[in-house]
Amino acid sequence: MTDNDDKGPARPATDYRTLNRASWDDRAAAHAASPEYAVARFAADPAYLSEVVRFDLPRLGDVTGLRGVHLQCHIGTDTVSLHRLGARMTGLDFSGFSLAQARSLSARTGAAVDFVQADVYDAPDVLDVGGFDLVYTGIGALCWLPDIRRWAEVVATLLRPGGRLFLREGHPMLRAVDETRPDGLLVVEYPYFERTEPMVWEEGGTYVSTDATFTNNTVHEWNHGLGEVVTALLDAGLELTMLCEHDSAPWDSLPGRQARDDHGEWRLTERPWRLPQTYTLQARRR
Template identity: 60%
Template sequence: MTEYLAVNRANWDERAPAHAASADYGYERFLADPRHLSGVVTFDRPLLGDIEGLRGVHLQCHIGTDTLSLSRLGARMTGLDFSGPALEIARRLAASAGAEIGYHESDVYSAADVLGAGEFDLVYTGIGALCWLPDIARWGQVVGTLLRPGGRLFIRDMHPMLGTLDETQALLTPRYPYYEQAEALVFDLPGTYVDTDVSFQSNVTHEWNHGLAEIVTSLLDAGLTLTKLAEHDSVPWNALPGQMVVDPATEEWRLAKDPQRLAASFTIEAVKRK
């Protein structure tokens, strides 16, 4: 089972510099404007609410643009990711921006061992994270362990319905499992989700879908109470090429025709019971 970590880490290690160099992540905008926030956190902000003074951890933080954005909203942030090259970029960005953010290299399932139990007021997980994890129930236990009583999880991620669709088909055709499976979905795809001319060598990934009820149940079983659940018709990348259009105001992609047909992402907030 640990093979997936090595395979996926190689993929993300190689892509981190290309992501930092792309306009999509807006690395230079963070340095030019101390008020700049990522598009992801800007979208999250109405549901996220006030996080001033909270001690927060961003799981699967990648190159740290969302982590820095949360810091700029007043949270005392820590970032965690399994990719060393991604964390090097995140640390460099935070230092250049004058933000005090501690970054730790670890897979998600070891987060509590690295960061400690009951240390955080906020656990934040951004878009495109859960598909890299084979066991959603175990993830829920990690979230519950990291949070102090009364602390909350905030996550926005790809909707599992979107995760079932075959992007190569003109019709919206379910092809992949909606529910978590023991075996990974193995893909071998060149390129990445940002515009880049870089050619990559590590193109294999191991991924899993998780049903919405499975995600919610993992949190309930970990001692959390669901406080918000929202579904959205958009995601911040072109998930279905040829069928989606971007909203320039939000940098979000939705179906060009009848976007109400598809829940593309979801938001969950859950609070650890006291």
């Protein structure tokens, strides 16, 4: 497969793509082996869907026969879930190690899904421009991108006229909160709006249960305000058709202050209405 990051002059070792890709490469096997991603259950139960896709089924609607692409698909559990719902899916990710796990999952489950390696900004160079009915992006994708307007242009370029974007993402308000405070206060510590400078993190762990030890632990992230996301999509030629904010997330974003609800999602134990944690957005290309 083609990875356009490897074309042209060599980038410095501190380039955000180099650092972030190394982190995802390092963690792909641990994610595939974790109970949270439930790879074994996918293989054992042909009807099983990822928790992320299952949560949004009432909003997703019928995708039977749609040609879809999952941008930043990681190990492919959401991609395979959309295939099981009847869509003809392609998954794209910049991590070769993640795609190796995705292809393994596809083979184990008999899912006819194509996986392509490329940076998301390079998707129009390796995919069928204007050829997709559905662009899907799942939780934890946009924070790795420095420019939300450029991402929105990629989405618009991939969609056919009338095609739609389906996005569920971590809420920018949650990403602006310091989750490590021992006093339990919800304090806005980090940028809500997109900034040129990344937030640089050194984190040795990951968001799933694992005993694995990782060596690539420096990552660069950006937040994107909800208005920035919507405006970028409007300016790229899409029209907003749905926007729902949720007080829950599929991971424990504030450890020690949350409990799982009936949907298996995590919500604040005390007054969960204080904080939006995720949102689901749909938009259609005009």
